Amino acid sequence: MALSYADVEPGTEIPPKSYRVTRLDLVKYAGASGDFNVIHWNERMARAVGLPTVIAHGMYTMAQAGRYVCEWAGDPGAVTEFGVRFSAMVPVPDDDEGATIEISGKVASKLEDNKVAIDLTARADGTKVLTRARAVVRLP
Amino acid sequence: MALNQEFVGRVFRSVEPYEVSRVKIADFADAIGERSELCRDRAAARREGYPDVIAPPTFAFVISWRSDELVHSDPDLGLDFSMVVHADQSFSYSRPLHAGDVVVATTTVKSIKSLGAASVLNTATDIRTVDGEHVCTTRSSIVERGQ
Numbered sequence: 001m002a003l004s005y006a007d008v009e010p011g012t013e014i015p016p017k018s019y020r021v022t023r024l025d026l027v028k029y030a031g032a033s034g035d036f037n038v039i040h041w042n043e044r045m046a047r048a049v050g051l052p053t054v055i056a057h058g059m060y061t062m063a064q065a066g067r068y069v070c071e072w073a074g075d076p077g078a079v080t081e082f083g084v085r086f087s088a089m090v091p092v093p094d095d096d097e098g099a100t101i102e103i104s105g106k107v108a109s110k111l112e113d114n115k116v117a118i119d120l121t122a123r124a125d126g127t128k129v130l131t132r133a134r135a136v137v138r139l140p
Numbered sequence: 141m142a143l144n145q146e147f148v149g150r151v152f153r154s155v156e157p158y159e160v161s162r163v164k165i166a167d168f169a170d171a172i173g174e175r176s177e178l179c180r181d182r183a184a185a186r187r188e189g190y191p192d193v194i195a196p197p198t199f200a201f202v203i204s205w206r207s208d209e210l211v212h213s214d215p216d217l218g219l220d221f222s223m224v225v226h227a228d229q230s231f232s233y234s235r236p237l238h239a240g241d242v243v244v245a246t247t248t249v250k251s252i253k254s255l256g257a258a259s260v261l262n263t264a265t266d267i268r269t270v271d272g273e274h275v276c277t278t279r280s281s282i283v284e285r286g287q
Contacts, residue, residue: 066174
Protein backbone atom coordinates (compact mmCIF):
# COMPACT_ATOMS: atom_id res chain seq x y z
CA MET A 1 0.00 0.00 0.00
CA ALA A 2 1.62 3.23 -1.11
CA LEU A 3 1.81 6.52 0.72
CA SER A 4 0.08 9.36 -1.10
CA TYR A 5 1.48 12.77 -2.09
CA ALA A 6 -1.28 14.51 -0.14
CA ASP A 7 -0.23 12.73 3.09
CA VAL A 8 3.32 14.09 3.01
CA GLU A 9 4.52 17.23 4.81
CA PRO A 10 7.90 18.91 4.24
CA GLY A 11 10.08 18.64 7.32
CA THR A 12 8.58 15.31 8.41
CA GLU A 13 11.14 12.93 9.87
CA ILE A 14 10.92 9.40 8.49
CA PRO A 15 11.31 6.75 11.22
CA PRO A 16 14.92 5.51 11.20
CA LYS A 17 15.70 1.87 10.44
CA SER A 18 18.69 -0.39 11.10
CA TYR A 19 19.82 -3.01 8.62
CA ARG A 20 22.30 -5.74 9.50
CA VAL A 21 24.95 -6.74 6.97
CA THR A 22 26.96 -9.94 7.40
CA ARG A 23 29.66 -11.59 5.27
CA LEU A 24 26.95 -13.80 3.79
CA ASP A 25 25.03 -10.72 2.62
CA LEU A 26 28.15 -9.50 0.83
CA VAL A 27 28.58 -12.85 -0.90
CA LYS A 28 24.95 -12.80 -2.05
CA TYR A 29 25.29 -9.20 -3.20
CA ALA A 30 28.48 -9.97 -5.13
CA GLY A 31 26.65 -12.72 -6.99
CA ALA A 32 23.53 -10.67 -7.60
CA SER A 33 25.34 -7.53 -8.75
CA GLY A 34 28.30 -9.02 -10.58
CA ASP A 35 30.82 -7.08 -8.45
CA PHE A 36 33.33 -9.68 -7.34
CA ASN A 37 35.94 -7.21 -6.07
CA VAL A 38 37.92 -9.26 -3.53
CA ILE A 39 37.87 -6.56 -0.83
CA HIS A 40 34.18 -7.39 -0.32
CA TRP A 41 34.61 -11.08 0.53
CA ASN A 42 38.29 -11.96 1.00
CA GLU A 43 39.81 -10.85 4.31
CA ARG A 44 43.39 -11.74 3.40
CA MET A 45 43.23 -9.61 0.25
CA ALA A 46 41.36 -6.76 1.93
CA ARG A 47 44.14 -6.53 4.53
CA ALA A 48 46.80 -6.79 1.82
CA VAL A 49 45.54 -3.50 0.31
CA GLY A 50 45.52 -1.80 3.70
CA LEU A 51 41.91 -2.25 4.77
CA PRO A 52 41.17 -3.31 8.37
CA THR A 53 38.92 -6.16 7.20
CA VAL A 54 36.38 -6.97 4.48
CA ILE A 55 34.24 -3.92 3.66
CA ALA A 56 30.74 -3.72 2.21
CA HIS A 57 30.26 -2.65 -1.41
CA GLY A 58 29.40 1.05 -1.46
CA MET A 59 26.51 0.08 -3.72
CA TYR A 60 25.26 -2.34 -1.05
CA THR A 61 24.99 0.54 1.39
CA MET A 62 23.29 2.65 -1.26
CA ALA A 63 20.87 -0.24 -1.85
CA GLN A 64 19.96 -0.18 1.86
CA ALA A 65 19.16 3.52 1.63
CA GLY A 66 17.10 2.77 -1.48
CA ARG A 67 15.26 0.02 0.32
CA TYR A 68 14.53 2.40 3.22
CA VAL A 69 12.97 4.97 0.87
CA CYS A 70 10.97 2.32 -1.03
CA GLU A 71 9.64 0.83 2.21
CA TRP A 72 8.50 4.29 3.29
CA ALA A 73 6.91 5.05 -0.08
CA GLY A 74 5.35 1.56 -0.24
CA ASP A 75 6.56 0.96 -3.81
CA PRO A 76 10.00 -0.05 -5.11
CA GLY A 77 9.11 1.70 -8.39
CA ALA A 78 8.52 5.11 -6.79
CA VAL A 79 12.09 6.39 -6.98
CA THR A 80 12.81 8.74 -9.90
CA GLU A 81 16.14 10.20 -8.70
CA PHE A 82 18.64 8.85 -6.21
CA GLY A 83 22.18 9.99 -5.49
CA VAL A 84 24.82 9.54 -2.80
CA ARG A 85 28.42 10.28 -1.98
CA PHE A 86 30.31 7.43 -0.32
CA SER A 87 31.99 9.06 2.66
CA ALA A 88 33.32 6.17 4.74
CA MET A 89 33.67 2.41 4.40
CA VAL A 90 31.54 -0.14 6.24
CA PRO A 91 33.81 -2.84 7.73
CA VAL A 92 31.98 -6.16 8.08
CA PRO A 93 33.54 -8.54 10.63
CA ASP A 94 33.48 -12.29 10.15
CA ASP A 95 30.87 -13.12 12.79
CA ASP A 96 27.10 -13.54 13.17
CA GLU A 97 26.55 -9.91 14.16
CA GLY A 98 28.19 -8.32 11.13
CA ALA A 99 27.79 -4.55 10.83
CA THR A 100 24.67 -2.43 11.24
CA ILE A 101 23.74 0.30 8.78
CA GLU A 102 21.39 2.91 10.27
CA ILE A 103 19.35 4.96 7.84
CA SER A 104 17.29 8.01 8.66
CA GLY A 105 15.50 10.48 6.46
CA LYS A 106 13.53 13.66 6.29
CA VAL A 107 11.09 15.02 3.72
CA ALA A 108 12.99 17.97 2.26
CA SER A 109 10.35 19.38 -0.08
CA LYS A 110 7.32 18.66 -2.23
CA LEU A 111 7.92 19.13 -5.94
CA GLU A 112 5.71 19.27 -9.04
CA ASP A 113 4.29 16.17 -10.64
CA ASN A 114 3.56 14.41 -7.31
CA LYS A 115 7.25 14.19 -6.47
CA VAL A 116 8.77 14.45 -3.00
CA ALA A 117 12.46 15.05 -2.24
CA ILE A 118 13.93 13.13 0.70
CA ASP A 119 17.27 13.81 2.40
CA LEU A 120 18.87 10.67 3.80
CA THR A 121 21.64 9.87 6.26
CA ALA A 122 23.37 6.53 6.65
CA ARG A 123 25.69 5.63 9.52
CA ALA A 124 27.64 2.57 10.54
CA ASP A 125 29.08 2.44 14.04
CA GLY A 126 28.30 6.14 14.46
CA THR A 127 30.21 7.21 11.33
CA LYS A 128 28.40 8.73 8.35
CA VAL A 129 28.90 6.36 5.43
CA LEU A 130 26.70 8.18 2.92
CA THR A 131 26.53 11.95 2.51
CA ARG A 132 24.68 14.16 0.03
CA ALA A 133 22.19 11.31 -0.02
CA ARG A 134 18.96 12.35 -1.65
CA ALA A 135 16.06 10.59 -3.31
CA VAL A 136 13.07 11.86 -5.23
CA VAL A 137 9.98 9.66 -5.21
CA ARG A 138 6.75 10.02 -7.12
CA LEU A 139 3.69 9.18 -5.01
CA PRO A 140 0.08 8.53 -6.00
CA MET B 141 50.13 7.43 -12.97
CA ALA B 142 47.79 10.11 -14.29
CA LEU B 143 44.81 8.92 -16.29
CA ASN B 144 44.79 9.53 -20.04
CA GLN B 145 42.95 12.82 -20.65
CA GLU B 146 42.22 11.77 -24.24
CA PHE B 147 39.47 9.54 -22.85
CA VAL B 148 37.32 12.55 -21.98
CA GLY B 149 34.35 12.56 -24.34
CA ARG B 150 34.89 8.98 -25.49
CA VAL B 151 31.83 6.79 -25.71
CA PHE B 152 31.73 3.08 -24.85
CA ARG B 153 28.73 0.94 -25.69
CA SER B 154 27.97 -2.50 -24.24
CA VAL B 155 28.48 -5.02 -27.00
CA GLU B 156 25.33 -7.01 -26.41
CA PRO B 157 21.92 -5.83 -25.22
CA TYR B 158 21.10 -6.79 -21.63
CA GLU B 159 17.88 -8.74 -21.07
CA VAL B 160 16.37 -7.87 -17.70
CA SER B 161 14.96 -11.05 -16.16
CA ARG B 162 12.49 -11.71 -13.38
CA VAL B 163 14.87 -14.16 -11.73
CA LYS B 164 17.76 -11.68 -11.69
CA ILE B 165 15.54 -8.95 -10.25
CA ALA B 166 14.27 -11.35 -7.55
CA ASP B 167 17.81 -12.50 -6.69
CA PHE B 168 18.94 -8.86 -6.48
CA ALA B 169 16.00 -7.98 -4.24
CA ASP B 170 16.84 -10.99 -2.00
CA ALA B 171 20.47 -9.90 -1.81
CA ILE B 172 19.66 -6.36 -0.65
CA GLY B 173 16.76 -7.32 1.63
CA GLU B 174 14.05 -5.67 -0.48
CA ARG B 175 10.93 -7.71 0.32
CA SER B 176 8.34 -6.17 -2.00
CA GLU B 177 6.32 -8.69 -3.99
CA LEU B 178 6.46 -6.22 -6.90
CA CYS B 179 10.07 -7.37 -7.37
CA ARG B 180 9.08 -11.06 -7.50
CA ASP B 181 5.46 -11.66 -8.52
CA ARG B 182 4.37 -10.70 -12.02
CA ALA B 183 0.65 -10.69 -11.14
CA ALA B 184 1.24 -8.40 -8.17
CA ALA B 185 3.32 -6.04 -10.31
CA ARG B 186 0.63 -5.95 -13.01
CA ARG B 187 -2.06 -5.18 -10.42
CA GLU B 188 -0.02 -2.07 -9.53
CA GLY B 189 0.13 -1.03 -13.18
CA TYR B 190 3.60 -2.32 -14.07
CA PRO B 191 4.06 -4.57 -17.13
CA ASP B 192 6.09 -7.14 -15.14
CA VAL B 193 8.17 -7.38 -11.96
CA ILE B 194 10.12 -4.17 -11.33
CA ALA B 195 13.71 -3.71 -10.23
CA PRO B 196 14.74 -1.80 -7.07
CA PRO B 197 16.30 1.62 -7.70
CA THR B 198 19.98 0.62 -7.58
CA PHE B 199 19.53 -2.33 -9.94
CA ALA B 200 20.53 -0.21 -12.94
CA PHE B 201 24.11 -0.36 -11.62
CA VAL B 202 24.21 -4.07 -12.55
CA ILE B 203 23.78 -2.90 -16.15
CA SER B 204 25.83 0.32 -16.13
CA TRP B 205 28.73 -1.46 -14.40
CA ARG B 206 29.23 -3.56 -17.54
CA SER B 207 29.81 -0.59 -19.84
CA ASP B 208 31.65 1.42 -17.14
CA GLU B 209 34.00 -1.57 -16.96
CA LEU B 210 34.84 -1.14 -20.65
CA VAL B 211 36.25 2.27 -19.69
CA HIS B 212 38.09 1.12 -16.54
CA SER B 213 39.70 -1.92 -18.12
CA ASP B 214 40.95 -0.13 -21.26
CA PRO B 215 44.75 -0.33 -20.88
CA ASP B 216 45.17 3.05 -22.60
CA LEU B 217 43.32 4.74 -19.74
CA GLY B 218 46.05 3.78 -17.27
CA LEU B 219 43.72 3.02 -14.36
CA ASP B 220 44.91 0.77 -11.51
CA PHE B 221 41.63 -0.67 -10.29
CA SER B 222 43.17 -1.95 -7.04
CA MET B 223 43.60 1.71 -6.04
CA VAL B 224 40.03 2.73 -6.90
CA VAL B 225 37.39 3.94 -4.45
CA HIS B 226 33.80 4.58 -5.51
CA ALA B 227 33.12 8.21 -4.63
CA ASP B 228 29.66 9.17 -5.92
CA GLN B 229 26.76 7.45 -7.63
CA SER B 230 23.42 8.68 -8.92
CA PHE B 231 20.45 7.38 -10.85
CA SER B 232 17.84 9.28 -12.82
CA TYR B 233 14.89 7.16 -14.01
CA SER B 234 12.27 7.81 -16.66
CA ARG B 235 10.54 4.70 -15.33
CA PRO B 236 11.55 1.58 -13.32
CA LEU B 237 13.39 -1.23 -15.11
CA HIS B 238 11.18 -4.29 -15.42
CA ALA B 239 11.54 -7.92 -16.40
CA GLY B 240 11.42 -8.19 -20.17
CA ASP B 241 13.29 -4.94 -20.85
CA VAL B 242 16.07 -5.40 -23.39
CA VAL B 243 18.46 -2.49 -22.94
CA VAL B 244 21.70 -1.06 -24.23
CA ALA B 245 24.11 0.82 -21.96
CA THR B 246 26.28 3.59 -23.41
CA THR B 247 28.94 5.17 -21.19
CA THR B 248 30.50 8.56 -21.86
CA VAL B 249 33.62 9.69 -20.03
CA LYS B 250 32.59 13.11 -18.73
CA SER B 251 35.77 14.28 -17.02
CA ILE B 252 39.14 13.25 -15.67
CA LYS B 253 40.58 15.52 -12.99
CA SER B 254 43.51 15.53 -10.61
CA LEU B 255 42.93 15.86 -6.88
CA GLY B 256 46.44 16.15 -5.53
CA ALA B 257 48.07 12.81 -6.28
CA ALA B 258 44.70 11.18 -6.92
CA SER B 259 42.64 11.11 -10.11
CA VAL B 260 38.85 11.48 -10.33
CA LEU B 261 37.02 9.85 -13.23
CA ASN B 262 33.40 10.81 -13.95
CA THR B 263 31.23 8.78 -16.30
CA ALA B 264 27.59 8.96 -17.33
CA THR B 265 25.77 5.88 -18.63
CA ASP B 266 22.60 6.04 -20.67
CA ILE B 267 20.43 2.94 -20.45
CA ARG B 268 17.69 2.69 -23.03
CA THR B 269 15.68 -0.09 -24.63
CA VAL B 270 16.68 -1.47 -28.02
CA ASP B 271 13.67 0.52 -29.34
CA GLY B 272 15.27 3.74 -28.10
CA GLU B 273 13.14 4.39 -25.00
CA HIS B 274 15.20 6.00 -22.24
CA VAL B 275 14.94 4.14 -18.94
CA CYS B 276 17.75 5.40 -16.73
CA THR B 277 20.89 7.54 -16.66
CA THR B 278 23.52 6.64 -14.08
CA ARG B 279 26.47 8.81 -13.10
CA SER B 280 29.55 7.51 -11.33
CA SER B 281 32.54 9.18 -9.85
CA ILE B 282 35.51 7.01 -8.92
CA VAL B 283 38.80 8.06 -7.36
CA GLU B 284 42.09 6.33 -8.06
CA ARG B 285 44.12 6.95 -4.92
CA GLY B 286 47.56 8.42 -5.55
CA GLN B 287 50.65 6.36 -4.72
